[in-house]
Amino acid sequence: MTALTLRLGISRCLLGDEVRFDGGHKRDGFLTDVLGQYVEWVSVCPEVEAGLGTPREAMRLVGDAHHPRLVTIKSGTDHTGTVKKKTENRLKELEELDLSGYVFKKGSPSCGIERVRIYNEQGIPNRNGVGLFARAFMEHFPLIPIEEEGRLCDAPLRENFIERVFCYHRWQDLMRKGATAKRLVQFHTIHKYLLLSHSPQQSQVLGQLIGQATQCPPKELASRYGELFMKTLAMKATVRKHVNVLQHILGYFKNQLGPQEKTELLAVISDYHRGLTPLVVPLTLIKHYIQIFDVCYMRDQVYLNPHPKELMLRNHV
Secondary structure, three states, rough: OOOOEEEEEEHHHHHOOOOOOOHHHHHHHHHHHHHOOOOOEEOOOOHHHOOOOOOOEEEEOOOOOOOOOEOOOOOEEOHHHHHHHHHHHHHHHHOOOOOOEEEOOOOOOOOOOOEEEOOOOOOOOEEEEOHHHHHHHHOOOOOOOOOOHHHHHHHHHHHHHHHHHHHHHHHHHHHHHOOOOOHHHHHHHHHHHHHHHHHHHHHHHHHHOOOOOOOOOOOHHHHHHHHHHHHHHHOOOOOOHHHHHHHHHHOHHHHOOOOOHHHHHHHHHHHHOOOOOOOOOHHHHHHHHHHOOOOOHOOOOHHHOOOOOOHHHHHOO
């Protein structure tokens, strides 16, 4: 059985396609040139796919934040029904592609996932809207990691999103193979320290859930675990949490380190804690010792290599 292709959905304009209302694009170099080397993009432009053409009259969200209408600014033409109908069909098509994540265009009335301008009947805007397509996507695929391209300029947010993408991809692969009790235990085991870096409390809850692996039907257990797994990874991994994980890992081979080696490693972890070095520095030294002392349990931990090192994401957190 071959591995699943890692596919991500993306707002089409971010790939450089000239599909925006003004006939332009919003090509994002990191997404196309860097992340694009590791994923297969599935591009979507709800407005073009709904037949609205390029260029087209600019649109905005109007009315209630939970049930907005998509209306052209000058002529007042309501395209809500057209876009919603196409969205329903597109989501069914995307089901077949096993997406592991999605990058949306910030601020778009169809694709923005938060703080989209929405206008009341008096024409006064506020920023509590969600794009029509983005809202439908999130409701249809609640576990799939999503992000806006604008937020990916923030290093911790970028690292978190891509980490979740690769984790969800592994989860999809597990579900495709069949989530037996044994496989669920193995899956949790290799993600233990990654989960700990996001939430010690939720990591413990997940551990307790896995402890019921032999008492709960695998399908039910997998459903509960998968939801909590992705919610935990969406929580912010802080420097303090990372230091806690690094110290836990150190405990696996501290008795094998000489006084000088131990002092050096603790100093490197301290430098990271104080913001003097990025996370990649203590991790590199720890992985070195794990290899030297052949610490099998730690060698397989996803925390050490959650995504391709060539992305250099942990050089900036």
